[in-house]
Amino acid sequence: MNFPKLSLLTCLSLSLPHSFLALKCGQWNTHSCLGDIDIRYDADYTNSITEQNDLWAKQDGFYMVTQTSTQEMAHFNPVDLTGTVGLPYDDNAVVSYVNITTSGSRRYEHRYIIYPPAPQEFCDLPVPPGATNVLPYIPPGVPVPPGFAPVCGVNGYATFVESFKTSSHEKDGSLVNVGGALGFARDSGFDKSGDGVAYAIGERSLSFTGSSDRADGGKGISSKNWIFIGDDFNLARAVLENYNANTAALISSTSYQYTKIASEEDWVDMLQAAFVANNVQFDIASRGGPVPMERACLGARCPNETEWCEHDPECSESPYKEPNARLKAGVVAGFCIAGAAVLLAIVTLIFIRRLKQQKERIKAQFAARIAATIDLGVDANIAMNPDALKEEFQKIDSGADDGGDGYISKDELWAFMSSGKAGTMTKKDFDVLFLTLDDDGNGKVDYLEFINFLSTCGAYVKKEVQNKEDFVDDDENSA
Ligand SMILES: *[C@@H]1O[C@H](CO)[C@@H](O)[C@H](O)[C@H]1NC(C)=O
Numbered sequence: 001m002n003f004p005k006l007s008l009l010t011c012l013s014l015s016l017p018h019s020f021l022a023l024k025c026g027q028w029n030t031h032s033c034l035g036d037i038d039i040r041y042d043a044d045y046t047n048s049i050t051e052q053n054d055l056w057a058k059q060d061g062f063y064m065v066t067q068t069s070t071q072e073m074a075h076f077n078p079v080d081l082t083g084t085v086g087l088p089y090d091d092n093a094v095v096s097y098v099n100i101t102t103s104g105s106r107r108y109e110h111r112y113i114i115y116p117p118a119p120q121e122f123c124d125l126p127v128p129p130g131a132t133n134v135l136p137y138i139p140p141g142v143p144v145p146p147g148f149a150p151v152c153g154v155n156g157y158a159t160f161v162e163s164f165k166t167s168s169h170e171k172d173g174s175l176v177n178v179g180g181a182l183g184f185a186r187d188s189g190f191d192k193s194g195d196g197v198a199y200a201i202g203e204r205s206l207s208f209t210g211s212s213d214r215a216d217g218g219k220g221i222s223s224k225n226w227i228f229i230g231d232d233f234n235l236a237r238a239v240l241e242n243y244n245a246n247t248a249a250l251i252s253s254t255s256y257q258y259t260k261i262a263s264e265e266d267w268v269d270m271l272q273a274a275f276v277a278n279n280v281q282f283d284i285a286s287r288g289g290p291v292p293m294e295r296a297c298l299g300a301r302c303p304n305e306t307e308w309c310e311h312d313p314e315c316s317e318s319p320y321k322e323p324n325a326r327l328k329a330g331v332v333a334g335f336c337i338a339g340a341a342v343l344l345a346i347v348t349l350i351f352i353r354r355l356k357q358q359k360e361r362i363k364a365q366f367a368a369r370i371a372a373t374i375d376l377g378v379d380a381n382i383a384m385n386p387d388a389l390k391e392e393f394q395k396i397d398s399g400a401d402d403g404g405d406g407y408i409s410k411d412e413l414w415a416f417m418s419s420g421k422a423g424t425m426t427k428k429d430f431d432v433l434f435l436t437l438d439d440d441g442n443g444k445v446d447y448l449e450f451i452n453f454l455s456t457c458g459a460y461v462k463k464e465v466q467n468k469e470d471f472v473d474d475d476e477n478s479a
């Protein structure tokens with residue numbers, strides 16, 4: 001029997017799925033998933049900022065913030081109305097009200113900045129042409145609201161900064177900048193520039209870095225480090241440094257103190273009171289909108305969904321994709337071995353069935369040949385007549401040159417099988433027949449072997465005899 005040769009290559013090409021049939025990792029037959037050891041590849045791992053690092057949850061809340069700036073220019077400089085350089089207030093006297101809200105994969109920070117009125121000494125100084133010593137400034141051509149006339153030394157000023165961040169595909173609690181906005185009065189559009197990232201460091205620190213394009217065409221780099229001071233995480237300090245990336249000069253360094261306000265209500269009250277106390281020329285509602293906020297941002301335009309989804313891992317595609325799984329090496333071998341075993345079993349089964357069919361064919365033919373000549377008497381159900389069998393044996397034995405020696409030779413059996421009406425047997429079947437008859441393999445069949453074999457084809461003999469009797473009956477009936 002020839003079994004098909006299974007080279008490993010054949011096996012592989014037959015058993016391995018094509019590359020477009022993606023294999024799932026982590027199955028019994030494939031390698032474990034990258035996502036099991038690397039959360040970036042785990043599509044099910046949370047994108048929630050606070051679940052990734054609860055320091056962000058600790059930072060969430062409402063704050064009152066005081067600050068100290070080293071930036072000299074920030075103090076009482078008339079603002080250049082074309083270049084928007086300068087600030088006619090005291091940066092160090094600023095009080096901010098900050099609302100940090102984290103929700104799922106998104107973080108919102110809204111900061112109201114309130115400047116007290118400038119001192120009279122500053123207001124008495126001459127103002128250069130094209131500049132002003134009081135804000136907000138309404139550019140020529142823009143309708144001035146009724147009663148709007150801010151006066152230096154009388155009115156304070158308010159502006160805002162806000163920023164929007166999302167968690168990242170790193171899934172490590174780091175945040176990326178979606179963008180931000182600055183100011184009621186100046187450019188209040190949503191600004192996507194700034195490729196900032198933020199990290200939680202250890203148990204108490206948050207670090208923010210970013211860069212942005214400066215109005216003067218240069219590049220700004222900023223770094224802000226936040227540290228929780230109190231054990232209840234209600235007090236924090238932060239230092240913000242701004243650099244000019246082109247000149248490496250430090251533009252400003254500001255340190256902040258954040259005090260958490262226990263309730264949103266208190267915070268809203270404090271914020272509104274600060275607008276009044278500092279004589280801010282407009283109320284919040286007329287500029288940034290009512291507080292609590294009813295819009296998603298304070299500026300003229302909020303980040304839209306498309307802009308959020310440039311970064312938000314909830315709605316953007318991760319660069320970390322679980323690759324198609326590979327089969328385990330053992331499985332490939334196992335499959336080949338199992339495959340070959342199955343093939344072998346099938347081939348063997350077919351072989352055994354053929355053998356059985358051949359045996360039955362031979363027996364049937366032999367039985368038919370015997371039954372054609374032997375006189376079995378009337379009752380076919382009775383065991384075959386021993387005398388008749390002996391006679392049959394001798395008849396076959398008498399055939400060739402060595403006739404009557406008590407053994408049936410191969411030639412004698414061939415002569416017997418080829419005579420009569422039992423049909424012709426193939427040479428191949430005949431060889432098998434002789435081998436089966438010749439039990440001891442001595443090349444000749446003795447009487448005992450002859451009887452032995454006949455007994456195994458009893459059923460066929462009986463069938464042949466039955467056919468013969470039916471034929472006789474039919475014959476008689478028709479007579
Ligand atoms: C704080 O910010 C969140 C997120 O933008 C906003 O939904 C909420 O109304 C703000 N709270 C107040 C008091 O303005």
Ligand SMILES: *[C@@H]1O[C@H](CO)[C@@H](O)[C@H](O)[C@H]1NC(C)=O
Nearest residue numbers: 190192303304305306307308
């Ligand atoms: C979102 O804003 C961008 C500008 O950054 C704009 O091109 C886009 O059409 C806006 N998408 C939607 C859905 O409003």
